[in-house]
Amino acid sequence: MSAPTAGGAGPADDDQTSYDGSTCYDALTALVVVDLQHDFGDPGGALYVRGGEDVLGVVDAEISAAQAAGAPVFYTQDWHPERTPHFARDGGIWPVHCVRDTPGAALLPGLRVVGGVVRKGVDGGDGYSGFSVREPVSGATTETVLGALLDAAQVERVVVVGLAGDWCVKETALDAVRRGLRTTVPLAATRFVELAPGDGLAAVEAMRAAGVEVTGEIVTPGPPA
Numbered sequence: 001m002s003a004p005t006a007g008g009a010g011p012a013d014d015d016q017t018s019y020d021g022s023t024c025y026d027a028l029t030a031l032v033v034v035d036l037q038h039d040f041g042d043p044g045g046a047l048y049v050r051g052g053e054d055v056l057g058v059v060d061a062e063i064s065a066a067q068a069a070g071a072p073v074f075y076t077q078d079w080h081p082e083r084t085p086h087f088a089r090d091g092g093i094w095p096v097h098c099v100r101d102t103p104g105a106a107l108l109p110g111l112r113v114v115g116g117v118v119r120k121g122v123d124g125g126d127g128y129s130g131f132s133v134r135e136p137v138s139g140a141t142t143e144t145v146l147g148a149l150l151d152a153a154q155v156e157r158v159v160v161v162g163l164a165g166d167w168c169v170k171e172t173a174l175d176a177v178r179r180g181l182r183t184t185v186p187l188a189a190t191r192f193v194e195l196a197p198g199d200g201l202a203a204v205e206a207m208r209a210a211g212v213e214v215t216g217e218i219v220t221p222g223p224p225a
């Protein structure tokens with residue numbers, strides 16, 4: 001709905017919007033929880049996003065807020081075959097991760113699952129967006145079921161959280177805007193891969209330019225232990 005009205009007369013600068021876990025939900029808003037899986041969110045994961053596990057508490061608060069408002073919650077899950085051009089060994093850019101039916105692809109044990117899980121990358125495609133999958137060689141895109149699920153729930157707005165902010169969260173948010181959904185990304189509920197330094201900021205700028213409401217500040221995890 002409109003801007004948060006939580007107490008405290010902070011500056012009205014959009015970039016300074018304080019994130020207090022009170023993202024607005026209603027029955028026409030869906031929470032989309034992106035790829036909170038072992039390989040991304042566990043320090044021992046194959047494609048660990050630094051600080052990834054730290055978003056669980058914030059995401060849990062979002063799930064509670066969504067549930068309290070009667071807002072549907074959906075989850076995406078990267079779910080690759082063993083061989084796919086998505087992986088570096090087969091011509092892509094990523095280490096092997098989230099191979100279906102392996103522990104690496106499992107949702108994080110601390111994540112409450114209260115809604116449907118949409119798997120992506122199933123056929124070997126680059127499943128960055130929760131809405132669509134791109135065939136790595138031909139570039140052809142196909143839709144996942146997420147869009148139809150949101151349509152069936154008559155959703156008009158989405159809040160996108162999870163991992164990683166410069167890849168799957170960004171692509172999911174951009175696809176949501178393309179579908180005509182009002183889209184919010186609270187930065188407290190994501191972390192960034194930063195394959196190249198500055199990717200996080202560039203992702204935020206790209207989302208804002210496309211019309212995504214990005215709230216809060218990029219959280220930079222401390223140096224690796």
Ligand SMILES: [Zn+2]
Nearest residue numbers: 078086098121
């Ligand atoms: Zn993947």
